[in-house]
Amino acid sequence: MDHLVREVITPGKLRDWLEYYPSQNRAIAQQLAPAIQVPAEQIFIGNGAIEVIQAILHQFVHGRIAVNLPTFSSYYEFATPGVEPVFYQLEAAQDFSLNVDDYLAWVERQQPAAVVLINPNNPSGTYLSIADVTRLIQSLRHLESIIIDESFIHFAADPDADESIPSVAKLVADHPNLVVVKSLSKDFGIAGIRAGYGVMAAERVSRLLQHGYLWNSSGLAEYFFRLYARPDFQAAYAPVRQRYRQDFAAFQTVLARIPGLQVFPSQANFVLLKLTSGLSADEFFTQLLTDHGIYVRTCRDKRGLENGEYVRVAGRTAEENTAILSAVQAVLGNHSGRGLAG
Amino acid sequence: MDHLVREVITPGKLRDWLEYYPSQNRAIAQQLAPAIQVPAEQIFIGNGAIEVIQAILHQFVHGRIAVNLPTFSSYYEFATPGVEPVFYQLEAAQDFSLNVDDYLAWVERQQPAAVVLINPNNPSGTYLSIADVTRLIQSLRHLESIIIDESFIHFAADPDADESIPSVAKLVADHPNLVVVKSLSKDFGIAGIRAGYGVMAAERVSRLLQHGYLWNSSGLAEYFFRLYARPDFQAAYAPVRQRYRQDFAAFQTVLARIPGLQVFPSQANFVLLKLTSGLSADEFFTQLLTDHGIYVRTCRDKRGLENGEYVRVAGRTAEENTAILSAVQAVLGNHSGRGLAG
Numbered sequence: 001m002d003h004l005v006r007e008v009i010t011p012g013k014l015r016d017w018l019e020y021y022p023s024q025n026r027a028i029a030q031q032l033a034p035a036i037q038v039p040a041e042q043i044f045i046g047n048g049a050i051e052v053i054q055a056i057l058h059q060f061v062h063g064r065i066a067v068n069l070p071t072f073s074s075y076y077e078f079a080t081p082g083v084e085p086v087f088y089q090l091e092a093a094q095d096f097s098l099n100v101d102d103y104l105a106w107v108e109r110q111q112p113a114a115v116v117l118i119n120p121n122n123p124s125g126t127y128l129s130i131a132d133v134t135r136l137i138q139s140l141r142h143l144e145s146i147i148i149d150e151s152f153i154h155f156a157a158d159p160d161a162d163e164s165i166p167s168v169a170k171l172v173a174d175h176p177n178l179v180v181v182k183s184l185s186k187d188f189g190i191a192g193i194r195a196g197y198g199v200m201a202a203e204r205v206s207r208l209l210q211h212g213y214l215w216n217s218s219g220l221a222e223y224f225f226r227l228y229a230r231p232d233f234q235a236a237y238a239p240v241r242q243r244y245r246q247d248f249a250a251f252q253t254v255l256a257r258i259p260g261l262q263v264f265p266s267q268a269n270f271v272l273l274k275l276t277s278g279l280s281a282d283e284f285f286t287q288l289l290t291d292h293g294i295y296v297r298t299c300r301d302k303r304g305l306e307n308g309e310y311v312r313v314a315g316r317t318a319e320e321n322t323a324i325l326s327a328v329q330a331v332l333g334n335h336s337g338r339g340l341a342g
Numbered sequence: 343m344d345h346l347v348r349e350v351i352t353p354g355k356l357r358d359w360l361e362y363y364p365s366q367n368r369a370i371a372q373q374l375a376p377a378i379q380v381p382a383e384q385i386f387i388g389n390g391a392i393e394v395i396q397a398i399l400h401q402f403v404h405g406r407i408a409v410n411l412p413t414f415s416s417y418y419e420f421a422t423p424g425v426e427p428v429f430y431q432l433e434a435a436q437d438f439s440l441n442v443d444d445y446l447a448w449v450e451r452q453q454p455a456a457v458v459l460i461n462p463n464n465p466s467g468t469y470l471s472i473a474d475v476t477r478l479i480q481s482l483r484h485l486e487s488i489i490i491d492e493s494f495i496h497f498a499a500d501p502d503a504d505e506s507i508p509s510v511a512k513l514v515a516d517h518p519n520l521v522v523v524k525s526l527s528k529d530f531g532i533a534g535i536r537a538g539y540g541v542m543a544a545e546r547v548s549r550l551l552q553h554g555y556l557w558n559s560s561g562l563a564e565y566f567f568r569l570y571a572r573p574d575f576q577a578a579y580a581p582v583r584q585r586y587r588q589d590f591a592a593f594q595t596v597l598a599r600i601p602g603l604q605v606f607p608s609q610a611n612f613v614l615l616k617l618t619s620g621l622s623a624d625e626f627f628t629q630l631l632t633d634h635g636i637y638v639r640t641c642r643d644k645r646g647l648e649n650g651e652y653v654r655v656a657g658r659t660a661e662e663n664t665a666i667l668s669a670v671q672a673v674l675g676n677h678s679g680r681g682l683a684g
Contacts, residue, residue, distance in 0.1 A: 054554040192561025212396040219534025
């Protein structure tokens with residue numbers, strides 16, 4: 001917002017960004033390429049990551065698609081009639097983490113045309129290290145498509161990636177079946193601008209652009225892509241990202257000590273909670289919202305989490321996290337109090 | 343811009359529109375429905391009309407698609423490999439107008455699965471009355487799809503539509519093969535916001551939304567759709583539209599008197615010109631831009647207009663139109679002067 005106000009609104013340039021056509025897909029990809037350090041020809045700009053997901057599922061998946069549960073539901077809901085989703089269940093008892101050997105053996109049995117891995121996973125927050133994802137990509141080079149959704153990767157701390165943003169986007173150069181999906185809505189809080197991209201083989205980008213996606217960005221999305229690529233913005237972003245991760249780690253640590261909750265370790269910007277004191281996710285949601293004005297996401301509609309015990313809670317600023325923690329403690333404390341009395 | 347500044351920017355609400363997810367497709371359709379007077383179930387919201395065009399061509403056209411020339415090139419460029427465009431040439435000698443009987447006989451011979459009619463046509467500005475379009479729709483009910491692109495219809499004055507905006511969108515109720523495409527970029531000067539929609543059979547909207555297009559709008563596009571639907575905005579818009587049309591009619595009349603130009607009567611917000619004095623479209627373009635700062639669109643890349651004699655000029659405010667007329671006269675006067683001297 002600071003950049004937008006200083007560079008666009010105050011100088012009276014907003015009208016230009018709203019009035020004129022945005023640049024075409026390849027021109028924006030050129031702007032973005034230096035920031036994500038892959039060739040522009042491998043970048044497909046999306047009207048949000050969801051458009052990239054839709055395009056990949058409709059164009060580059062023919063046959064079965066392997067999706068891990070719990071997951072982001074568009075990965076099976078957007079599958080066209082010819083595509084059959086098959087589900088690999090991640091287990092709460094293993095903190096929803098993926099066992100690479102077991103997964104590869106399952107893929108061998110299921111013979112999907114494509115696999116999807118969200119890393120960190122949504123809604124569990126579980127993370128696969130770059131080393132593990134690289135191994136998976138190398139083991140699955142015979143598939144039509146490997147889709148790695150890194151929409152929450154800016155929140156992850158990978159020991160092999162130091163302080164930089166971990167990503168397997170560079171592997172696209174050697175893996176023409178790899179597609180890396182990235183939303184910018186999460187890390188930058190701009191879901192209303194709709195900015196995402198996919199990194200994939202140059203030939204696939206060309207195929208998508210040959211029959212569509214000419215002006216699928218907007219003026220403000222283009223402004224943001226250009227901003228994101230600027231070294232001054234990157235320099236300002238790095239310490240903010242670092243501070244967010246520290247605040248979120250502290251938030252998780254305190255959450256894990258609250259009785260009545262099981263916390264699944266997360267490297268995303270949200271954490272999956274299991275309510276263990278008998279309070280349902282719906283009750284927990286309602287009390288947090290009505291008594292404390294805090295919105296959490298119940299997971300009853302998520303395949304694999306339908307039993308009504310799970311909620312996903314997003315981390316915010318340190319101050320807001322403190323308020324969330326107090327509210328969660330109040331709701332669970334009341335409940336256990338009522339439980340003892342009843 | 344007045345509304346945006348007053349309702350969004352000044353009260354500090356811009357951040358909300360940029361931070362939060364826009365509403366989903368059907369929710370925005372609900373907002374828009376009263377303004378275009380068709381049921382919400384028949385409205386598909388697009389990230390610009392171009393996304394609607396892409397979706398229709400990819401989903402509801404199987405076989406040949408009949409496209410009139412000259413045209414908006416996406417209507418054949420976005421056709422997927424299984425779709426074969428066939429072209430019906432509109433003739434300069436007939437002012438690029440469509441002879442309905444001749445066209446229907448041609449369609450009968452060509453047997454396309456779908457036809458596209460842009461009304462008013464881009465880039466010729468030629469207009470088919472509601473009566474003629476209705477006759478075409480009734481005659482072509484056996485086709486898989488009839489695509490009527492009304493992106494410039496707000497600029498048309500149809501004797502049968504009084505001062506209201508002429509549209510065949512209501513015919514979708516009785517014609518399940520009809521798709522009406524509408525961009526809002528043209529009439530409202532918001533190409534950077536990306537706002538368009540399609541009106542089509544409810545079953546087709548459902549098919550599109552079943553596998554995609556969940557959050558394909560943006561915060562500012564949603565704001566605009568809501569604004570457009572408001573009676574106070576419609577009331578403010580009506581006289582502005584009326585004044586624009588009057589100014590544009592006057593602009594065309596004066597243009598037609600300038601020697602060296604043939605003007606094709608237009609009911610859009612642009613007019614197609616043929617340069618008749620030997621000056622090429624490229625020379626005309628370059629001189630207008632470099633000497634007068636005025637941008638016109640050469641049509642050398644348009645199928646059917648490749649001979650380099652055609653340019654498309656957009657109408658602006660009355661004051662800007664006067665400046666355009668002076669510049670055009672200056673460029674053509676210089677040229678005929680040089681011609682005489684040479």
